[in-house]
Amino acid sequence: MFRQLAAVALVLCLCGGIPVGAVAQSNGGTQSVEPWQREFDEICGPTHDAMTFTPDELASLIARCDALLPKLQKLDDTRRKVFTNRLQMCRGLYAYVLESKKSEKK
């Protein structure tokens, strides 16, 4: 019985039905995640590692920030304010690191 349950659980995990490991979700995994929020988490999740990214990776993250912003601006009042500010902080940091890397090269 236990083996059967374990097998079912494994299949579910492999299919993505059960989240495993550390999932970068700003809703803590307790609610369904909207696409904009998943994208937000993916973009702003690695701010700690900003210094390790290549200029191309940073430019790509900045472009993703710019693409996400219009979607956040459609959210309700407080959510829009909070997440827009958070996104701008991420974008600002990536742009700052990119700028620093460019000036280091010169």
Next chain:
Amino acid sequence: MPTYSNRRRARRSKPGALLALAFALLCLDAAAAAQIYLPPPPPKDPADYGRVVLDQYSASGPGGVVFDHWLHRSKFTCRLCHVDIGFAMKAKATEIRAEANRQGFYCGACHNGKRQFEGKTIFASCSNEPATAECFRCHSLGKTDVRRYQYAKFIAKLPRDIYGVDWMRAEESGHIHPVDVLEGISIRKKPMQLRPDFSIQAKLDWVHPITFSHERHSVWNGCELCHPEIFPAKREGTRVTMFSNLEHRHCGACHGSVAFPFNHCQGCHPLAPRWAP
């Protein structure tokens, strides 16, 4: 009969007046300069230091909110509240409304009557019910004996410095463990690659060098709280001076209002003389 041109000539022939004017301007300039070189104002009493009053929207209801940083900073990193939850770095800039708290934003991110912390349920903020004693724990402006925590009692066991609590030592010694992740609000991240501390040589010979605790600042603030808003890229010419700090820019974005005050010279300039503010 004095004509207009005569009067102009007469004025021009009074070099004394011009000299007096120049002297007056010089005196004004010197006075302004003297004012600039005055030391920073003495900080408030440690119990009131870092206090923020929020009374934009609650004055007609339960009254203004008095937020003391010392209580929350002992439990949470600056980053958690100012990045993840979204509190602005300037007082009243967040424009918090009760409805937003009820929806789980700002104070309501933790104060929702459900979240557990240190084995207790955190009380809910801003219910639709008539005001109770619980409301006045935050809406305490102008009220006495309504706060749950008293500064003197709260900091009694924490290490002190020349001015109030030495928060860095409090953390190093294990007295406090500021939380950096809030379930449901924060994005789970890998541990940060800490930035090393560095020394900054002041431009003026008589100013002692600065030891910047980049590591501690990174842990408490993350990267995005300081860069680029407070400290922009080098190309934009960040010139940190005591004047810019006193104008609440650069280090003065936190120090002088919430983090230790400028009178605590040794906090940044370890070789500076020690005196009580």
